[in-house]
Amino acid sequence: MVGQGVLRECLLSPDVESVLSIVRRPTGQTHPKLRELVHANFFDFSSVENDLAGYDACFFCLGVSVAGLSEDQYRRVTYDITLAAAETLVKRNPALVFIYVSGQGTDSTERGRVMWARVKGRTENALRRLPFKAVYLFRPAVIVPMYGIVSRTPLYRIFYTVLKPILPALLRFPKYVTTTELLGRAMIKAAQSGAPSAFFESIDINRM
DSSP, rough: HHHHHHHHHHOOOOOOOOOEEESOOOOOOOOOOOOEEEOOOOOOOOGGGGGGGOOOOEEEEEOOTTTOOOOHHHHHIIIIHHHHHHHHHHHTTTTOOEEEEEEOOTTTOOOSOHHHHHHHHHHHHHHHHSSSSSEEEEEEEEOOOOOOOOOOOHHHHHHHHGOOOOOOOOTTTTEEEEEEHHHHHHHHHHHOOOOOOOOEEEHHHHHO
């Protein structure tokens, strides 16, 4: 859901020259700016390393619901895939800005009681140790999908269907709620800013 929203804003933005979208299966989406790279194994990007050179920023939007997963399963997707991509990218693009979509409540100490927050914190900390130009950690809470964007996670689809009548009202709480549109625009602005590595929560995202 987040990736769909961010991609939409990148394709609309006059400040974005081109986009490489890495996917497991073809989406069928076409656009003059868009190149889609189909790659099945997200745990190893070595075979497509040459395709990942020459970029200014990575907007890393991949994620999975923690529901029903053990810590090892959740870590495998959240930490292992993220670092596999990041470590390959930084070798080919040392001046790259890496933007990671995390979540409000992430535990930077890696020692808290909430499993998903510990794993997200470990992932954020590992990214900050890599020699990128900058690492921006986005920690939104509730994200409202815009322009017909739909989550692929069944639980989230139910959540948004139930809350659909009140979603516009939720936007009056910018400390906790943002949209896929605002998130995408904020990521583009962060990549352009040249500011030091930083954290952004929903209210920061909405102000950008």
